Amino acid sequence: MAGPSKEKKTLQMTVQTVWEARKSIQSVVKKTPLIHSKKLSAQYGATIYLKYEHLHESNAFKMRGAVNAINHLTAEEKAHGVTTFSTGNHGLAVALAAKKMGIRACICVSKHVPTVKLAAIKELGAELEIYGEAQDDAEQRCYQLEKEQGLAVIPPFDHPHVIAGQGTIALEILEDLPQVDCVIGGLSGGGLLSGIGLVMKQTNPDIRVFGVSMEKGAAMHESLQAGKTVSVTEESTLADSLLGGIGSNNRYTFQMTKNYVDKSFLIPEHSIAKGMAYLYKEHHIMVEGAAAIGVGALLDELLPIDRQENIVLIISGCNVDGVSHFKAIESYI
Structure with a gap:
């Protein structure tokens, strides 16, 4: 697998880095609401909040990291344009950020x-290349474009400015809920929970961070279990945004996830569908499986949660087709 040719030195990630990211993105990326879920709280016996990251213009939290990373490019790099590999949401975020800045993507x-x-990416005017059976194949093509055309690669997770951008979610949670006890979010390449975990653990080591993934193709979960980066086979799932490898040359998110995420859990497809249906019925939002996976895990009592805690679930995105969405959840409505 090809690797990045630039930024060979691993940068030190700190909470200050995340605050710098917040300032960097604030003109483009707006704060999202933290919603108290009264019914879920009553049903589960805890105080549960939903962080509405699906309300970004790109319909997913990925806008934070994409904007921060592109903002840190030089003028020369921006003139050449950017490229990325993605399971969809990061690609959408990079395409939208590039469009706003007048940059080729x-x-x-x-x-x-x-x-x-795919349709949403095309509508934003970005070039689209469909390459291979897995995200690792798309990554390989991405670095070919860097070498052949000089495009700057904006990785979907294993990049300090991307991680710092996602970490701004934690700053907002602490502003609105300083007494937070536990944060639960989808675990894929680890960019989301690396950034959130960094801020939470350095603020208060007792704040727990849980990662949730689908049962098959959970690369970070399997890597954590093995104690090293491993490859997995991608399979169809309602939580398609959580697919993708973490890279054999991973420099940031594997170690950060190991350091800052207390535990990761595998969640079955029926629980993911149940979470999607619950958010549609009770909160009137249509979100993708990766956004509802934490809700589904709580509904089926798959997580070790203290009933007296203040819990935040990251509702990560809503880039989902309406027809397929209803087919997936119709038996739970």
Whole structure:
């Protein structure tokens, strides 16, 4: 697998880095609401909040990291344009950020990325390359474009400015809920929970951070279990945004996830569908499986949660096709 040719030195990640990211993105990325879920709290016996990251213009939290990373490019790099590899949401974020800045963007995806996300990327005017059976294949093509055309690679997770951008979610949570006890979010490449975990653990080591993934193709979960980065086979799942490898040359998110995420859990497809249906019925939002996976895990009591805690669930995105969404959840409505 190809690797990045630039930024060979591993940068030190700190909470200050995240505050710098907040200032960097504030003109483009707006704060999202933290919603108290009264019914879920009553049903589960805890105080539960939902962080509405699906309300970003790109319909997912990925906008934070994409904007921060592109803002740190030089003028020369911006003139050449950017490229990335993605399971969809990061590609959408990079395409939108590039459009706002007048920069060329080429998004590389595998054959498993849903059609609704491909169409959205095209609508933003970005170039789209569908390459291979897995995100690792799309990554390889991405670095080919860097070498051949000089495009700057904006990785989807294993990049300090991307991680710092996602970490701004934690700053907002602490502003609105200083007494937070536990944060639960989807675990894929680890960019989301690396940034959130960094801020939470350095603020208060007792704040717990849980990662949730689908049962098959959970690369970070399997890597954590093995104690080293491993490759997994991608399979169809309602939580398609959580697919993708973490890279054999991973420099940031594997170690940060190991350091800052207390535990990761595998969640079955029926629980993910149940979470999607619950958010549609009770909160009137149509979100993708990766956004509802934490809710589903709570509904089926798959997580070791103290009933007296203040819990925040990251509702990560809503880039989902309406027809397929209802087919997935119809038996739970």
